[in-house]
Amino acid sequence: MGFTSAWAITAHTDDVMAGLRARVLPLIERxxxxxxVRRAWLAWCADPLPDHRDWDELWGVPEKGQAIGSFLRLTSEAPLDYLHCSHDPHSSDDPHSSDDPHSSDDPRSSQDGSAGCSDDTEVHLYDLWETSAEEVRPYLGFYRKDYAVSAxxxxxxxxxxxxxxxxxxDFALTAEEVRRSLPAVERALGLTPLERVAAEExxxxDAGPDDEPVLDGPLRCWREAAxxxxxxxxxxVHLY
Structure with missing residues (x-):
């Protein structure tokens, strides 16, 4: 059994964002x-992980396996799952249930109960994705049993x-915040040719030929929105 995750970046007017921010920002901040979560972030910053191609061997080393699991949980937990109800959190396909042999370190083991569904009828992520501003093509990263943000x-x-x-x-930015943050995003994602090769490795x-690379889509959205x-x-979020 498995799950599908999505990372979507969509553009909206400030009028739309005003309502979104009231619902989204408290969930992110909480x-x-x-x-x-803070411990996991600080641990990753202090000791970044080795190449993912070495992880199979490192899972058996307690300290290394715990570090890998901590990073995967950090980058796969989805507090905005609360704003849509596309899966039953108690079903056998729940993304927070483990089908991994390293279940104690499985990234899908939720620590904050964020997989629950919202009773909120004012915010529906699917509707927002479909009605985003046409000036900016959304970045949509859908992956079966994987996470674009983690990668x-x-x-x-x-x-x-x-x-x-x-x-x-996860973020909800006004037009001014997008404009002001663009230089930092350029520094984060604007890679030289050699840096690009290293990052791609x-x-x-497992992206398809028509999938926009995760190294490209977010920065493109930022530039176009600005x-x-x-x-x-x-x-x-988890779709199902």
């Missing part, structure tokens, strides 16, 4: 402030990841 953060490392607004792929996503004077919503 999750970011969890002690276990991106591993590829660019903690110093660059720390430059990105929001928290682990650390990306493990040019168009639009805000951005980043939502990292």
């Amino acid at each position: 999750h970011r402030r969890l002690p276990e 991106l953060f591993h590829a660019i490392g903690p110093e660059r990841a720390a430059l990105l607004p929001g928290w682990c792929g 650390r990306i493990w996503l 040019e168009a004077g639009l805000g951005l919503l980043g939502a990292h």
Whole structure:
């Protein structure tokens, strides 16, 4: 059994973003402030992980296996799952239930109960994705049993990841915040040719030929939204 995750970055006017921010920002901030989440972030910053191709051997080393599991949980937990109800959190396909032999370190083991469904009828992520501003083509990363944010953060490392607004792929920015944050996002994701090669080697996503690379889509959205004077919503969620 498995799950599908999505990381969507969509552009919206400030009028739309005003309502979104009231619902989205408290969820992001509540999750970011969890002690276990802060510990996981600081641990990754202090000791970035080796190449993912070595992880199979390292899972058996307690300290290394725990570090890998901590990073994967950090970058896969999805507090904005609360804003849509596309799966039954108690079903056998629940993304927070483990089908991994390393279940104690499985990234899908939720620590904050964020997989629950919302009774909120004012915010539906699917509707927002479908009605985003046409000036900016959305970035949509859908992956079966995988996470775009995890792969991106591993590829660019903690110093660059720390430059990105929001928290682990989730953000709700006004047009002014998009404009002001663009230089930092350029530093995080604007790679030289050699840096690009190194980052691509650390990306493990099984992307199709028509999928926009995770190294490209977020920065493109930021540039286009800044040019168009639009805000951005980043939502990292489990679809089912």
